Amino acid sequence: MAWFQKEIHLEARSRGFHLVTREITQQIPDLSKIKVGIAHIFIMHTSASLTINENADPDVRVDMESHFSKFVPERAPYYQHTLEGDDDMPAHIKSSLLGSSLSIPVRQGRFYMGTWQGIYLCEHRNHGGGRKLIITINGEKE
Amino acid sequence: MAWFQKEIHLEARSRGFHLVTREITQQIPDLSKIKVGIAHIFIMHTSASLTINENADPDVRVDMESHFSKFVPERAPYYQHTLEGDDDMPAHIKSSLLGSSLSIPVRQGRFYMGTWQGIYLCEHRNHGGGRKLIITINGEKE
Amino acid sequence: MAWFQKEIHLEARSRGFHLVTREITQQIPDLSKIKVGIAHIFIMHTSASLTINENADPDVRVDMESHFSKFVPERAPYYQHTLEGDDDMPAHIKSSLLGSSLSIPVRQGRFYMGTWQGIYLCEHRNHGGGRKLIITINGEKE
Numbered sequence: 001m002a003w004f005q006k007e008i009h010l011e012a013r014s015r016g017f018h019l020v021t022r023e024i025t026q027q028i029p030d031l032s033k034i035k036v037g038i039a040h041i042f043i044m045h046t047s048a049s050l051t052i053n054e055n056a057d058p059d060v061r062v063d064m065e066s067h068f069s070k071f072v073p074e075r076a077p078y079y080q081h082t083l084e085g086d087d088d089m090p091a092h093i094k095s096s097l098l099g100s101s102l103s104i105p106v107r108q109g110r111f112y113m114g115t116w117q118g119i120y121l122c123e124h125r126n127h128g129g130g131r132k133l134i135i136t137i138n139g140e141k142e
Numbered sequence: 143m144a145w146f147q148k149e150i151h152l153e154a155r156s157r158g159f160h161l162v163t164r165e166i167t168q169q170i171p172d173l174s175k176i177k178v179g180i181a182h183i184f185i186m187h188t189s190a191s192l193t194i195n196e197n198a199d200p201d202v203r204v205d206m207e208s209h210f211s212k213f214v215p216e217r218a219p220y221y222q223h224t225l226e227g228d229d230d231m232p233a234h235i236k237s238s239l240l241g242s243s244l245s246i247p248v249r250q251g252r253f254y255m256g257t258w259q260g261i262y263l264c265e266h267r268n269h270g271g272g273r274k275l276i277i278t279i280n281g282e283k284e
Numbered sequence: 285m286a287w288f289q290k291e292i293h294l295e296a297r298s299r300g301f302h303l304v305t306r307e308i309t310q311q312i313p314d315l316s317k318i319k320v321g322i323a324h325i326f327i328m329h330t331s332a333s334l335t336i337n338e339n340a341d342p343d344v345r346v347d348m349e350s351h352f353s354k355f356v357p358e359r360a361p362y363y364q365h366t367l368e369g370d371d372d373m374p375a376h377i378k379s380s381l382l383g384s385s386l387s388i389p390v391r392q393g394r395f396y397m398g399t400w401q402g403i404y405l406c407e408h409r410n411h412g413g414g415r416k417l418i419i420t421i422n423g424e425k426e
Contacts, residue, residue, distance in 0.1 A: 046338045046401055096336075204365075209362070209377050245324055254418055
């Protein structure tokens with residue numbers, strides 16, 4: 001039985017949805033030691049989020065950004081939290097809609113996901129900067 | 143301490159929200175061996191999702207489908223990912239809104255949920271076919 | 285290695301989004317014994333939910349309630365589940381949008397979250413009453 005926990009950093013990205021599976025796995029070599037378990041990925045921010053979606057056609061990521069920015073509008077007349085910029089309150093709402101963590105099954109040292117699944121960083125700010133994640137892996141060692 | 147991990151199959155269902163608590167528990171007899179722990183249920187697809195909601199009145203499932211299909215419309219003018227059918231891009235968005243996994247407390251060999259809670263398979267495609275889940279259970283044995 | 289599991293109670297609150305980090309941590313003294321692990325927080329209801337968002341400006345919570353009540357309207361013409369009140373079916377939808385559980389990293393006896401992150405109880409009913417949570421903590425002891 002083993003626990004690994006590590007804070008990692010994702011580089012700054014533009015507003016939108018970004019495939020980051022590889023950027024994450026490259027920073028957690030301990031994943032390869034786990035035979036069966038769960039990897040938990042947690043983002044330490046309230047204006048960016050994490051989700052799992054299609055890892056193939058990049059148009060999916062473009063359409064996700066279009067949809068969420070339409071249905072969580074900027075400058076809604078009812079917003080009171082406006083001092084941090086037009087993109088800030090929508091970013092908080094999107095963060096709760098999409099969620100701040102993922103739990104992914106681990107098997108034979110790898111994420112045990114479907115063929116078409118990848119991890120998205122959902123950057124909801126125009127200039128969010130780098131993002132910090134806490135990775136916690138628990139499982140049986142090889 | 144024990145880890146169980148198993149890939150299970152849910153039969154094909156029509157587009158909509160479906161109560162699948164029993165179909166899942168019937169396929170994981172090892173659940174009964176866990177005194178205290180967590181069961182993690184992960185769907186290996188990006189056009190169907192999992193959620194917990196009311197297990198009683200079937201109208202709740204009908205209304206969920208009505209709501210999500212209205213607020214995540216087909217043929218939105220901004221969609222670029224359109225080659226896989228009108229229901230495909232909305233399915234990806236709904237999948238991220240609802241989420242691809244659940245973590246449920248386990249106690250005395252059973253899911254430790256509220257009286258009115260059940261597990262929904264949210265099938266977002268018109269013809270999604272059967273769906274694969276990975277069940278990972280971790281806990282203390284009886 | 286240790287497992288703690290406990291049912292706790294949150295006091296009744298008005299409809300809206302409420303910061304409850306302290307009300308939760310005060311009821312789980314065993315958290316302080318965990319060096320590294322995961323805390324899982326599960327709400328046993330289908331008309332209230334849990335999310336992580338900004339713990340500072342209370343206007344964020346007000347705007348969350350405004351947004352979700354606009355985009356998940358009461359008395360939508362397509363609702364069939366109407367006998368339990370105008371706020372009931374929207375509460376079920378919001379509950380699935382936001383989610384019924386959180387998994388939070390634990391480090392040195394505390395939730396390992398970002399500086400600005402807190403736990404929200406999202407109360408979707410007008411008169412929801414007190415709410416029950418199951419807290420499950422798994423990790424290595426100090």
